[in-house]
Amino acid sequence: MKNWNSLIAAPFLLVFLACGGSSSRTASTPEKATSMTYTDPVPAAGEWSLLKDPAASTPTRLVLNLVGPTGTLFRGVGFNLKVDSQKVTFSTFKDGNGVSLGYMNDKGILHDLDDASKAVPCLASAAGVKGDTLSVGIWQKCLRFTGYPSYYGTPTGTALMNDAMDCSTTPVLQVALDLGKDVLPGEVSMVISKAAIIPNHGKSVDLPLSATVRVGTLALK
Amino acid sequence: MTRRYRRGLTWLALATVSGALWAVSPLQPLAKEALGALKAREDNRAASVASYLGGIKATFGLKASDDIREVRRSTDEFGKTHVRFVQTYQGTPVWASGLLGHLDAYGTPEPVQAKVFPDINLETADLLTREEVQHYSLQRLGITETKLPVLVDKIVFPTRFQDGLKLRRNADGQLVIDESYSVATARKPQPYVWAYHVVVREGQVGEGACTEMILDGTTGQVLKKWDGRTYDTPAVGHSQYNGTVNLSTNPFDWVNGWQDSWGPNLMPPSGTYATLRDTTRTMNHNPIWATSAPYMDVPGIATYWADNYYATSLNNNSVPFLNAGTEWGDGMPFAGFAAGNQAVTIATANLTVNGQTVAVDATYGVVSTWDFFKNVFGREGMDGQGTPPAVFVHVNNGFYQSMTPMLNAYFVSYNQSMYFGDGDLSQGYGPFASMDVTAHEMGHGIVAASGDLFNGYEPGGINEATADVFSAMTRFYFWGPNQGTGSTIPDTAPHAPLEDAVWTTGRQITQDHSAIRTMYKPSLDGYSYDQWFDGMYLDDVHFTMGPGNRAFYFLAQGASTTKGDLTYSPLLPGGMAGIGNDKAARIWFRAITTKLADPHMDYQGLRTILIETAAELFGEGGTEVTAVKNAFAAVNVGASAGGTEPVLVSIPPQIEVGDDDGGVAWHSVTNGFVIVPMTGVAQVLPVPTIARATDLEYTWSLGGLSKAVVNLGGKIIDGKSFIAPGLNKKFFGLKVTSHQDPNQFAATVAYVCNMDTNSDTEFDALDLAAYALSWGRFTAASPSSAVPLVDVTDNSWVDDNDILMAREAFTKSFNH
Structure with missing residues (x-):
């Protein structure tokens, strides 16, 4: 496949060089953007939002906290964030030992708080980037429901995860953007194309629901 | 299109020095006296090997923090002493490492074989306690207790060995995923982690599963697991396989805590008895029993009635065979006890002469194999040190399989012991104690004592x-x-x-004398x-x-x-x-x-x-x-x-999924395991990127789906042959054969699975919500079709593996 592409590309390149070589133009070098300015959104009641983490951000790295609506308990959240990847790129996190955490910094508020089972896996979480889109999801192990099987020695009908979290004050996760190389100043498009949460509505069967995640405005300067 | 080749990585970290200096002339055996003198100095000679290896460890790239630890040693008939070591890092053994040092009869070191990992750089970490590891080990296996303690060894684990898929044959002979011994998780980014190697023995000796696992030292995550038993395959037919044989027995006595170990129902009848224990080959003890079953800590090769034949009545203890006379067994197939008679005691068990017959066969087979290795190769037992195996017969499948008859035999390396099932005449198999089986299990003992080959x-x-x-x-x-x-x-x-x-193997065991295995033409099975x-x-x-x-x-x-x-x-x-x-x-x-x-x-x-x-x-x-x-x-x-x-055909573990049609497609492979998402509309199946791609014929076997053959000229010609609307999940295999040389082919397995749980035609991180909600549920227990139940591996319930595979699949598909 690679060889095929090269063969096709070569004649076009020659044509381009022939045209360009015959012209004589001068151009001033445009001023490159050196920093990012993010304005937090104002969510309506019941909405989630991506807010700037001032402490973790730098002029060229924007760290966004995902914050939930006040008083809402939930068991998982995920969203797809689309940006103009010509101008900014999704960035990864590292832990204290330099080990990559990937595109999401799980703040650790979704987990089983029972020490006796701390090593039992309880989160189905992942983050990935495809083209312009970052997809993140962090989902807790399911809630009790009738007929629940014995699991890890847990008696039938016992909840595996009983902790529903209020993340209105503590962010559930972070994502980050880096300023692109040699990009010009201007607005950067940021769109949440879809979002969902698993609410804590106390029913025997939980289902993911659509949610609204507000994103602010990003400008390159 | 990104290509990834995991299996093709060069292990730069691996240092191997071997065999460059072969002997110019053939070796000559030493005289018995000279050999005896060398063996008497084996301690010093092994120390010399250790010292020599320590002096050249930098040759292998080992640093000051690396060391070696002796595992075992032996001296052969040519007077060469061979000492096996493992690499240690900060005093902790490194899994999958191995070094072999040698000293010739004149005390000169010989070329060394070494598989070591010289680039380890691990910080100290807050590790789980052994008690926590034991706790999590049981959790991971879904069991709450074991009859024997969980064995725990701290190790350094090279994460290149993480994961592993094991297949098994189902009743129809089809390959299916063996979840019991498969792990598929996201590969750890660190090359090495602190970890624990655990051995979980569910039942008493000789009973139930024996699972070995590697657990992450800080999280308890299962990084690898495998069967701790090396089996013979099903087999065999008659009962008295070896005719009338000579046996060596020993008096039974009450020393070693027998009386304390048994309940009152297990008291033997009064009198003087002999027991099947051979001390003519070795007087050594098997060291494992000193701690795990002190009442079995006796010298010689002893044969026991397995603890799980009638576990309730034998109080979960294996018992020796007793005989007041000098004649053992009746040469007849084991008929078992009368139906419903579960109240067997040691008295009734041992006074049933018919029950002794299989013990006679097993004992004879084991001691004969001992003689074979000694007479032909000068080897004293499996480890060359005369350590005796314990031999267990009448082994059943244990509590967890309703005490059904075991149509098999197996060897367990941690206690150097072997276990022989009774077979089931109604299924065409007699006791698995014929000489082909006993010698096979003892052969496992030689391997285990020599090289610790991974059991998979x-x-x-x-x-x-x-x-x-x-x-x-x-x-x-x-x-x-x-x-x-x-x-x-x-x-x-x-x-x-x-x-x-x-x-062949098994002709004596199968009632129709058919072979279970044929060495000269293995495919006959x-x-x-x-x-x-x-x-x-x-x-x-x-x-x-x-x-x-x-x-x-x-x-x-x-x-x-x-x-x-x-x-x-x-x-x-x-x-x-x-x-x-x-x-x-x-x-x-x-x-x-x-x-x-x-x-x-x-x-x-x-x-x-x-x-x-x-x-x-x-x-x-x-x-x-x-x-x-x-x-x-x-x-x-x-x-x-x-x-x-030969020009081989190979399939890299990473297989790309084409998306030439603009549809959603991605791939994930873990040790040959391919997860392919179904979008509900169309599916483009993986196209392996393989050597000789223009020369290959791809034959897909898609379970119930139509089969197809795709001729490739370096690209997909007929990728849509595999559109499978409505297919939720399916396991299938792929065989790739060379056109030029039909003798060359490769194969892998794949699992087609619909990962788009919210049916929005995309597979993204939001789909993982359904996995979380399905986690821990049996698919059959679904109270509502609206509840997503995503059992990736078709194991009837959604377990940790399903979650981890889904996450791995998402990561692989989204990050390219």
Whole structure:
């Protein structure tokens, strides 16, 4: 496949060089953007939002906290964030030992708080980037429901995860953007194309629901 | 399109120094007195080897924080002392490492074989306690208790060995994923982690599963797991296999805590008894019993009635066979106790003469195999140190399988002991205690004591093949013209009880005397493989042993030049002459016991050490070296003597999914395991990026779906042949065959699964919500069709593996 592409590309390149070589133009070098300015959104009641983490951000790295609506308990959240990847790129996190955490910094508020089972896996979480889109999801192990099987020695009908979290004050996760190389100043498009949460509505069967995640405005300067 | 080749990574971290300095002339055995003198100085000689290795450890790239620790040692008939070590890092053993040092009879160090990991750089960490590890081990297996303590060893684990898929055959003979011994998780970014190697023995000795796992030292995550037992495959037929035999017994006494171990129902009848315990071969103790079962901590090779025959009445303790007289057994198939009679006591069990018969067979088989190794190779027992195995008969499948009869036998390396099932005459199998089985299990003991081959994939197949090799040679020795005397292995077996009973396994056990395995044509069983190919390793080790068995047969007896003969190989159409059983067995034995440094040795590695050994024993330019090369070429491992390397077909573990149609498609592979998302509309199946891509024919076997053949010219021609609307999940296999050379092919397995749980035609991180909600649920227990139940591996319930595979799949699909 690679060889095929090269063969096709070569004649076009020659044509381009022939045209360009015959012209004589001068151009001033445009001023490159050196920093990012993010304005937090104002969510309506019941909405989630991506807010700037001032402490973790730098002029060229924007760290966004995902914050939930006040008083809402939930068991998982995920969203797809689309940006103009010509101008900014999704960035990864590292832990204290330099080990990559990937595109999401799980703040650790979704987990089983029972020490006796701390090593039992309880989160189905992942983050990935495809083209312009970052997809993140962090989902807790399911809630009790009738007929629940014995699991890890847990008696039938016992909840595996009983902790529903209020993340209105503590962010559930972070994502980050880096300023692109040699990009010009201007607005950067940021769109949440879809979002969902698993609410804590106390029913025997939980289902993911659509949610609204507000994103602010990003400008390159 | 990104291509990834995980299996093709060069292990720069691996330092191997081997065999460059083969002996110029063949070795000569030492006189008995000289050999005895050398063995008496084995402690000092082993220390010299350790000192020598310590002095050259930098050669392997080892640093000050790295060290070595002796595991075992032996001195062979040529006066060479071989000492096996593992690498340690900050005092902790490094998993999968191995070093073999040697000292010749004159005290000169010889070339070293080493598989070490020189680039370890681990910080100290807050690790789980042993108690926590034990707790999590049970959790991971979904059990709440074991009868024996969980064994826990702290290790450094190279994460390149993380994960692993194991397949098994279902009742219909189809390959399915064996969840019990499969792990598929996101690969850790660190090259090494602190970890724990645990052995979980669910039942008492000889009962139930014995699962080995690697747990992450800080999180308890399962990084790898495998079966801790090395089995023989199902088998066999009659009851009294060996006719009237001589046995060595010992008086039974009450020392060693017997009385304390048994409940009142288990008290033997009053009187004086002999027990099946042979102290003529060795007076050593098996050290494992000193702590795990003190009442069995007795000298010699003892045979026990397994604890789980009637577990409730035997109080979960294996018991010795007792006999007030000197005659044992009745030579008749074990008839069991009367139906419903669960109230057997040690008295009734042992006074049932019929119940002794299988013990006679097993004991005779084990001590005979002991004699074979001693007389032919000068080996004292499995470890060369005279450590006795314990022998358990009447082994059933244990509580967890409703105490059903065990149609099998197995060896357990941690206690160097072997276990023989009763079989089931109604299913066509007698007790699994004929000589082919007993010698096979003892062969596992030789391997375990020599190289600790990993019990899975190609090393597991080599382990099985080696056990079969030693088993066949034991039978030639005892069924040959000299009937178990002398120090050579004959090429004929005029005293074999059945026709073709030496190159096959199981003819005495099966009631119709059919073979369970056939060394010269392994595929006769319908499952085993006659030649090596990429992807073979995914199958059960009892089928991947095929190339090893066949290569040994060719080496010893030769290969036919006539197409259609069972001993003909299309990979060596000109055939070959064998070098005879004795020479072939000596090469194999010496290679396994003195050159097996890599616990993950593959067939190429086996070929290498056999060539080295043949040169060492018989000279570098001899016909023996030529024969080894030709025998392995005949099973597609390496070039024939003077020939060229075969052009192999291989499938990299990372397989791309084309998205030429603009549809959603992605891929994920873990050790050959492909997860393909279904978008509900159209599916473009994986196109392997393989060597000789323009030359290949892809044959897809899609379970219930239509089959198709795709001819590739470097791109998909007919990718949409596999559109499968409505398919939720399906397991399928892929075989890739060369057009130019149909003898060359490769295979892998794949799982098609609809990952788009919210039906929005995309597979993204939001789909993982359904996995979280399904986690821990049985699919059959779904209260509502609206609840997503996403059992990726079709195991009837959604477990940790499903979650981890889904996450891995998402990561692989989204990040490119």
